[in-house]
Amino acid sequence: MGFFEFRDTIQENDTVIIYISNDDLFPITVKKGEVKQTKFGAIKHNEIIGKKFGSRYDCARGYVFLLFPNPEIWTLALPHRTQILYTPDISRIVFELGLSNGKVVCESGTGSGSLSHALTRGIYPAGHLHTVEFHEERSKKARQEFEDHGLSKNITVYHRDVCAEGWPAEVDHKADAVFLDIPAPYKAIEHVKRALKLEGGEFCNFSPCIEQVQETCVKLREKGFTNIKTIECINSQTTVKTSHFPMPDFGVDYKDLEAAGVMPTNCEKIGTYVKRLEKGAKPKTRNLKEEDEKAENAVEKEELKLSECNFVVKSALAKRSQYGHTGYLTFARLPPRDESL
Ligand code: SAM
Structure with missing residues (x-):
């Protein structure tokens, strides 16, 4: 299926989000003959093939809705393999990185792919996301998930250590934007700079601790980044x-x-x-x-x-409450540069 190409009717192999309530939703991959048990009773895959996305499915003891996935719903429903980024932070990231169709973005780590889906929608259909994850199993799972969502032509997952190696050499000076969500981002700034276009580009880092933010800002300044700002998206009641x-x-x-x-x-x-x-x-x-x-x-x-x-x-x-704290977002811009000098 094409995650970003809405289709009306459910077909075999589609990813369908089973919506029970706002905080109880999960994905299934539709396979003929399979059955998924829920607290309301069984969902028979055979019965949902041919139904419209968005329609209601009656189980023995209640009903669920069959939703077409999008990055926001995916973030709420995805299988967690790591901590993930949520929509308040993600929307600010996509906005500040200035994403649009055709742009090239570098990301690390891939984690559970929550942000990756939103980044890819931002640059879809002509853009590309190069995402680096050093946990092998996670990188394989993410690659498979992107393939199941019809996104393999827009996303490449690399299994490597971004602090040691950065992104592959063929990505050098190709990126319009780079995003980091790793424990020691300041160790990867040299590679971020290498990935960004010579005409310059946007950078964003997510860190839960202010000490990581401070160290990253020092490194960014040292490497010639400008417009450095750190914000925190907090939910307030x-x-x-x-x-x-x-x-x-x-x-x-x-x-x-x-x-x-x-x-x-x-x-x-x-x-x-x-x-x-x-x-x-x-x-x-x-x-x-x-x-x-x-x-x-x-x-x-x-x-x-x-x-x-x-x-x-x-x-x-x-x-204002501290309950909303997930982390700090640091944004910076790399101005145009001439690497031959
Ligand atoms: N932003 C992701 C999301 O929204 O799903 C979550 C990222 S998760 C918090 C951090 C990931 O970075 C983990 O999967 C971890 O294995 C990976 N990671 C940590 N250090 C890394 C490094 N040096 N190189 C590549 N990946 C790294």
Whole structure:
């Protein structure tokens, strides 16, 4: 199958993502006669051949959805062989590296291939990803997976140590961008420079520890990289809070309005409301008794007069938490250079 060429109908040998819930999804390779057991019951491969991607499949005790894979879904469903990069970091990497169709990218290590799929989509269909992994078994698994996903013409996996050897000599000065996710990136910067085009290119490094970042930045500066910046993509929780404030002064005597039973309750509506009153519109009479009860609940049972608490504001508070920490992304640019000098 072509991972980046959407097809409507499921065929034998396709990779299908079985979606049970947002955090329970896994891939299967469709093979005639095979059966996959899930917590909802069996999925018979024969029965899904010919079904549409995106359709629902009923098992004995529940149902699943049959999804066409893309890099984001793959990242959530892939078999983990290592720690992997997730979509918040990946999207920033793809953006900062300026990927587009036809570009050449170098990566190390390949790991579980989570990032590799997104990098390849960024340069698809004419581009190429050269990815280096020094764990032999992992490099074989990744190669097989890329082949199963119809990506072997766009990805080459090399089994070697990037710090010792870098990328193969035929890649020298071919790369538009290089990405590293290895324990000692500063040991590979010389090879990164060799891989990047003489016209220059973009670099990104992912490191979980700030000490690795510092050492890498020192090396990057030493090797002539510029525009060095380090960022951290952190998930933050947003809490929406409703607060009640005194009514702003719009030049109207709110006490009179309240006495007349015509208090507006929503600050967004106040401006229009006041304008309508100024133009001579008749104030709308409302059931203040009922609203009083509602307002009382809304202000958490505090005894406040409507005129004192009628200005309602919803605010979003972003709470920074350390739970989102995966690592630091360091970006740098190698300016054009003349290696003959
Ligand atoms: N970015 C990958 C992903 O999203 O799936 C995960 C990479 S994983 C954290 C790091 C990988 O780098 C491991 O598979 C490890 O074997 C490999 N590695 C570590 N040092 C290396 C080196 N010097 N040369 C090549 N690969 C290396």
